[in-house]
Amino acid sequence: DTGVSQNPRHKITKRGQNVTFRCDPISEHNRLYWYRQTLGQGPEFLTYFQNEAQLEKSRLLSDRFSAERPKGSFSTLEIQRTEQGDSAMYLCASSQGPSSPLHFGNGTRLTVT
Amino acid sequence: GQQVMQIPQYQHVQEGEDFTTYCNSSTTLSNIQWYKQRPGGHPVFLIQLVKSGEVKKQKRLTFQFGEAKKNSSLHITATQTTDVGTYFCAGGDAGGTSYGKLTFGQGTILTVHP
Numbered sequence: 723d724t725g726v727s728q729n730p731r732h733k734i735t736k737r738g739q740n741v742t743f744r745c746d747p748i749s750e751h752n753r754l755y756w757y758r759q760t761l762g763q764g765p766e767f768l769t770y771f772q773n774e775a776q777l778e779k780s781r782l783l784s785d786r787f788s789a790e791r792p793k794g795s796f797s798t799l800e801i802q803r804t805e806q807g808d809s810a811m812y813l814c815a816s817s818q819g820p821s822s823p824l825h826f827g828n829g830t831r832l833t834v835t
Numbered sequence: 836g837q838q839v840m841q842i843p844q845y846q847h848v849q850e851g852e853d854f855t856t857y858c859n860s861s862t863t864l865s866n867i868q869w870y871k872q873r874p875g876g877h878p879v880f881l882i883q884l885v886k887s888g889e890v891k892k893q894k895r896l897t898f899q900f901g902e903a904k905k906n907s908s909l910h911i912t913a914t915q916t917t918d919v920g921t922y923f924c925a926g927g928d929a930g931g932t933s934y935g936k937l938t939f940g941q942g943t944i945l946t947v948h949p
Contacts, residue, residue, distance in 0.1 A: 755937075762941075762942075762944075763941055763942070764841070764925075764940050764941045765923070765939045766939070767936065767937070767938060767939075777936075778936060781836070813878075821866050821883075821885070823868060823883060824868075824878070824925075824937060825880070826878050826879070828876075828877055829877055
């Protein structure tokens with residue numbers, strides 16, 4: 723069990739640029755979640771997958787955000803035309819099933835200048 | 836949508852004092868989970884409660900799930916400096932296609948003075 727892996731650890735980008743993050747979950751976990759966390763707040767739900775199917779996307783999420791999990795293994799989160807308000811820690815987590823505990827990765831810290 | 840509120844936002848205690856954080860959901864939950872996040876780290880799973888009225892203990896930590904499955908608490912007895920961190924509750928959605936989706940509270944930041 724190598725845990726949940728996220729890349730990159732840090733990303734600094736200029737406003738208007740596109741960024742893509744990758745998450746490799748624990749291999750036998752079929753659920754994969756993306757959360758966003760800002761300082762002093764709890765993780766905010768973005769989207770989640772059951773295998774390759776995206777089950778739900780937060781209504782707070784703009785169309786600039788898209789996520790994929792093409793083969794039911796790793797996942798990518800893309801943010802198009804980044805804005806300063808997108809600056810946050812993006813956390814990926816995986817679990818064995820619907821009510822199973824989440825295993826988080828170390829996150830990708832995005833800074834938009 | 837489901838909302839999970841957690842209080843207090845901050846708690847400062849002297850080492851040896853007790854600590855409690857409370858969690859309330861706007862809807863009935865399928866389960867509640869508790870996580871701890873150390874400064875600079877990611878949330879780490881502590882425990883899961885599923886049954887109405889359930890109580891679980893882990894050494895100095897006691898977790899409760901309310902009878903209506905809408906609230907929960909975490910109590911730490913005789914805090915130690917190693918307890919420092921942010922404690923989050925996360926409620927599992929009980930219905931439909933969102934079943935099992937976890938919504939996190941805003942967390943309680945615990946500091947312990949030696």
